[in-house]
Amino acid sequence: MKDSRSFFEKLTGSSRIEHQLEENPGPALAKATRLPAQSSNWPDAGEEGELTVDVFQTPDEIVIQSTVAGVKPDDLDVTITQDMVTLKGKRQKTNEVSEKDFYYKELYWGTFSRSILLPQEVDADAAQATLKNGLITIKLPKLDKQRTQRLKVKME
Template identity: 55%
Template sequence: MKDNRSFFEKLTGSMRMDDGPETSLPESKSNGKAKSATGEAWFDEEGSEGELTVDVYQTPSEIVIKSMVAGVKPEDLDISITRDMVVIKGKRETERFVKDEDYFHQELYWGSFSRTIMLPAEVEVEEADAVEKHGLLLIRLPKIDKNKQTRLRVKG
């Protein structure tokens, strides 16, 4: 039988969708976990880290970062700031009262998360402020005033 695959298909081991055998996935109850047709997890949830979603915007005097951190205790948040970058890390703990097989949908993220944000302008690290209220984390980062001047006395 002649192999009609292209050089690229032979090289990568891929095949055209219309060339391969038709398969269908078995119907199964979705419990919100990514599974293959064989029922195996597509990725290892242990050790994986979620990425925190953020809104970042600026005003004339500051850069503001907002993120939903509902269910995270303030002491479980770690925020590191440099003049041009912010790193937010944390962990959302869950109490396991429900067995995995009893879930119909499981979409909430539990575990470690982090996010690194490159800032569009340099900020005053010492004047930064972070507040969490009703699950919303608000970080205010005052911009460096590049026009600020001061006079120095020359010592003799």
Template identity: 55%
Template sequence: MVFKKNKKDNTSEPQTLAASNNDAMGELAIDVFQTPTEIVIQSPIAGVDEDDIDVSIENDMITISGHREKQETVEEKDYFYQECYWGGFSRTVALPTQEVDIEKSKADMDNGVLTIRIPRVEKRKSKKLKITSKDKESQEE
């Protein structure tokens, strides 16, 4: 919420910047980066209990969703600024690689920051295949 000057009587009225639709979902800000051994996703999710956050990985997509509850009821007219998002939130992103082990993934919360660690799977090294002849096998029998 910001203040907008009323040109008629030179007063200020609070204006909401965000949608006030209770059905709208907020979108999380995230960082996704790699280390030599894992993909790491971090998101500041202050004010949300870890039991109210759902993290799911399916194929090459990860979804983080949850709900942030407002602590007290305040009438719209009593706000000076209203910038915090209250309600449901969700974020789905494609993982940068499919070479991950989702079974060994871990998520933890520290000081309001959610960190998800997804181990990388070692890339397959090349292997030279020996070609055998079925004709030779049948002759040897």
């Protein structure tokens, strides 16, 4: 009999439900529909989740974007230095569901943070952050390293 599992399935020992349904649909279907959700791999209480981010540049700015759906602007804290941005926040559950009633439990609830080392220095005082449709966008104007300024020497 030919093993039709994918490389990933062989590597991890996982199995698609289609394979289980082909072999014996009864137990596989019961397993998929009746078992409570397994604990997720999210951090335990007291630990923080880490946001995923996109960081890119325009000619004048470094832009950071991250999905923070379900988080209110008041629950977000953005700190900026010339070479780093830290985004912290908390996603709070709006309802309580018993563990035994879950089929899937993949959403992250709790505190999260992410520090991003910037590829170049920015003007922290001119930075802007907006939240729209669950996406935070932080725009950081680049500092012009080529710009020079002459100082006039005063006699004392």
